[in-house]
Amino acid sequence: MAIFLQVVLDGLLNGMLYALITVGLSLIWGVMDVINFAHGEFLMVAMYVTYWLGFLMNVDPLISWIASAAFVFILSVIVYKLVISPLIGKPPLSALLATFGLSMLIKNICLNRFSPNFKLLSDTYLGGRVIPMGDLILPLPQLVIAIVSLIVITCIYRFMTRSRTGWAIQATAMDRDAAELMGIDTSKIYALVFGIGGACVGIAGGLLPMYMPVHPEAGSLFSLIAFVCVALGGFGSIVGSLLAAILVGLVEALVGFYVAPIFKYVAVFGLYLIVILIRPKGLFGW
Amino acid sequence: MSKRWGRVIASIIVIALLAGFAVSGVACAEEKVIKIGTLFPLTGPVALAGQRCKAAVEAAVEVINNSYPDIPVPLADQEGILDGYKIVLIHADHQGKPDVGKSEAERLFDQEGVFAIIGSYNSAVTKPASMVAERRKRIFMCGASSSAELTKRGTRYFFRIAPTDETESIEFVNFIKWLNETEGTNYKTFGVIYENTEFGKHAAQEAKKAIEEAGFEYVADVAFNPGATNLNSEVQMLKGKNPDVVFGACLGADYILWIKTMKQLSWLPKVSLNYCSGYQDPLIAQQLGGDGDYFMGTTGYSPELAELMPAVAPVEEIYKSKIDPPVPFDSDSIQEAVAMLVLAQAIEKVGSLDTEKIVDALYANEWDSPLSLGGKVAFAPGGQNIKAMSTITQLIGGEYRRVFPEEFANAEPVVPMPSWDQRK
Numbered sequence: 001m002a003i004f005l006q007v008v009l010d011g012l013l014n015g016m017l018y019a020l021i022t023v024g025l026s027l028i029w030g031v032m033d034v035i036n037f038a039h040g041e042f043l044m045v046a047m048y049v050t051y052w053l054g055f056l057m058n059v060d061p062l063i064s065w066i067a068s069a070a071f072v073f074i075l076s077v078i079v080y081k082l083v084i085s086p087l088i089g090k091p092p093l094s095a096l097l098a099t100f101g102l103s104m105l106i107k108n109i110c111l112n113r114f115s116p117n118f119k120l121l122s123d124t125y126l127g128g129r130v131i132p133m134g135d136l137i138l139p140l141p142q143l144v145i146a147i148v149s150l151i152v153i154t155c156i157y158r159f160m161t162r163s164r165t166g167w168a169i170q171a172t173a174m175d176r177d178a179a180e181l182m183g184i185d186t187s188k189i190y191a192l193v194f195g196i197g198g199a200c201v202g203i204a205g206g207l208l209p210m211y212m213p214v215h216p217e218a219g220s221l222f223s224l225i226a227f228v229c230v231a232l233g234g235f236g237s238i239v240g241s242l243l244a245a246i247l248v249g250l251v252e253a254l255v256g257f258y259v260a261p262i263f264k265y266v267a268v269f270g271l272y273l274i275v276i277l278i279r280p281k282g283l284f285g286w
Numbered sequence: 287m288s289k290r291w292g293r294v295i296a297s298i299i300v301i302a303l304l305a306g307f308a309v310s311g312v313a314c315a316e317e318k319v320i321k322i323g324t325l326f327p328l329t330g331p332v333a334l335a336g337q338r339c340k341a342a343v344e345a346a347v348e349v350i351n352n353s354y355p356d357i358p359v360p361l362a363d364q365e366g367i368l369d370g371y372k373i374v375l376i377h378a379d380h381q382g383k384p385d386v387g388k389s390e391a392e393r394l395f396d397q398e399g400v401f402a403i404i405g406s407y408n409s410a411v412t413k414p415a416s417m418v419a420e421r422r423k424r425i426f427m428c429g430a431s432s433s434a435e436l437t438k439r440g441t442r443y444f445f446r447i448a449p450t451d452e453t454e455s456i457e458f459v460n461f462i463k464w465l466n467e468t469e470g471t472n473y474k475t476f477g478v479i480y481e482n483t484e485f486g487k488h489a490a491q492e493a494k495k496a497i498e499e500a501g502f503e504y505v506a507d508v509a510f511n512p513g514a515t516n517l518n519s520e521v522q523m524l525k526g527k528n529p530d531v532v533f534g535a536c537l538g539a540d541y542i543l544w545i546k547t548m549k550q551l552s553w554l555p556k557v558s559l560n561y562c563s564g565y566q567d568p569l570i571a572q573q574l575g576g577d578g579d580y581f582m583g584t585t586g587y588s589p590e591l592a593e594l595m596p597a598v599a600p601v602e603e604i605y606k607s608k609i610d611p612p613v614p615f616d617s618d619s620i621q622e623a624v625a626m627l628v629l630a631q632a633i634e635k636v637g638s639l640d641t642e643k644i645v646d647a648l649y650a651n652e653w654d655s656p657l658s659l660g661g662k663v664a665f666a667p668g669g670q671n672i673k674a675m676s677t678i679t680q681l682i683g684g685e686y687r688r689v690f691p692e693e694f695a696n697a698e699p700v701v702p703m704p705s706w707d708q709r710k
């Protein structure tokens with residue numbers, strides 16, 4: 001029983017990490033109808049920011065994640081202005097290809113500047129710390145990421161549902177032309193959404209170096225799983241993204257332990273295929 | 287009028303191009319170069335290892351092409367081979383992907399016109415890439431790929447320098463037997479964690495065979511996807527089976543994640559032995575700090591073995607100038623340098639670029655190899671270096687201590703590994 005609970009706990013903690021990465025992607029996809037292929041690279045950039053702040057200035061990821069999030073927020077707004085904005089209203093494939101090109105550009109810049117070598121922050125404050133709870137072990141870095149994830153997602157949900165800007169974002173997502181007629185500056189709304197999406201993945205990337213090595217490919221599989229979570233949860237649904245990410249984390253952990261570790265991603269992508277076949281709008285989409 | 291001018295301009299361009307080709311052809315003919323292709327993962331998850339392998343081949347080529355009379359390595363005291371021919375390297379990147387490796391090998395042979403290829407680090411890539419060479423009856427020198435399967439295919443043009451995972455598995459099991467006999471340990475149960483690739487799967491197969499043949503119990507078989515987002519299930523599975531000894535076949539960033547996850551889940555086996563993997567990487571050892579301590583693995587070369595191989599130091603200085611950061615050779619990269627040096631020796635001995643004669647010579651002779659632990663290289667049918675040797679080392683405080691076999695040992699092994707809470 002203890003092992004089962006430990007596996008479920010691992011799944012929940014990983015699911016919360018996936019949720020934090022997914023929520024930004026979901027927001028961008030749902031509001032702007034733009035598939036951001038560079039989402040994994042934003043994660044990787046945030047990891048590098050945290051790494052370099054730790055390496056050069058001895059700043060712990062517990063603090064530097066704020067800088068990582070801010071950096072990726074600004075980067076996202078710049079990317080929106082330079083790359084995405086000219087393509088709004090054009091066929092969706094244009095933005096998809098543009099972000100794909102952007103992902104290649106970011107990855108290759110990092111390869112060129114930082115080399116393909118993986119880098120690890122050795123002495124982070126929480127790295128390797130655990131809370132023993134009887135037979136269960138709670139790894140502190142993952143717990144902190146899960147708590148931050150829950151706080152960030154709750155804040156975004158409340159912002160989207162309780163603030164005037166959130167309503168404006170929802171209005172823009174529903175009908176851009178009508179929103180503009182109501183006096184909403186949709187260009188600013190899009191820039192804000194792209195920035196918030198980037199900041200979310202920036203927070204995740206800022207905290208990950210507590211236990212994960214950083215390298216130019218570090219974001220690849222995370223972004224793939226985030227796409228699965230968005231599609232499973234329903235495009236644009238924040239609650240859907242959270243629940244789908246937790247589901248993905250649990251499926252991954254349970255199949256990984258009770259079937260075989262090698263099948264954990266097979267199960268995740270298999271689940272995605274089944275859900276998409278039965279319910280193309282995702283579990284919580286509308 | 288404009289048509290006539292168009293023709294004149296077109297003619298001038300064609301003549302200029304032809305003249306250019308002619309001049310460059312003369313230059314090539316006069317230059318006396320032998321093109322050798324290198325095929326390594328220069329980008330992707332194991333790019334660090336690939337970059338080092340490339341630098342190692344470059345260091346070997348610098349020794350061959352220039353006169354270094356003070357370096358006690360074959361061909362170092364002369365400039366070039368075949369009376370003045372210089373080796374020119376053409377580099378290719380397979381990104382760790384077998385399909386890319388195969389097409390890059392085809393490009394190197396068919397478009398770049400290389401004489402032979404050295405590569406490819408990942409066994410999964412070496413397999414298809416070396417078959418490209420085999421079909422073209424061209425030489426493929428492999429330094430570090432460890433899958434035993436590679437030299438059991440009945441190939442003629444494929445040669446591998448490093449020990450295989452078969453010999454390493456037997457060495458691991460012999461080490462545990464030796465521990466049980468001399469240290470009074472009673473290690474019986476074994477597990478293997480490995481990446482789901484050609485390298486990992488074959489390492490696991492050979493491990494299982496060696497473990498069962500020695501009468502031990504094989505209790506945990508844990509494969510994982512390289513580049514995984516986490517290794518929690520994998521470590522949970524190991525923890526659940528709780529084997530005394532774990533063999534690891536994890537490369538690069540996955541090795542770091544494996545160790546970090548074991549620490550998070552507060553579990554360690556009593557002994558952990560690693561195939562050519564992240565364990566051998568001095569940079570990883572440095573980055574992991576104390577967390578990487580007490581793990582063991584095979585080592586064909588590390589700075590701590592330098593006293594056994596004095597010829598390495600001057601070549602290593604050249605190697606360091608070609609890699610950033612300037613780290614010493616590791617077990618994998620040095621094998622690639624040996625591959626280049628042995629191929630150059632064979633070409634020099636035959637006295638021509640006749641591939642068939644060079645292949646015959648490679649099989650027929652025993653080659654001096656001061657950069658190898660055994661000091662010699664000789665190939666059995668299938669291309670395996672039967673003189674390949676390695677030691678089992680244990681990493682403590684960033685230093686690889688030789689613990690087995692006894693004739694190479696300079697330290698006692700620390701077993702069982704201290705648990706995480708016993709470490710500072």
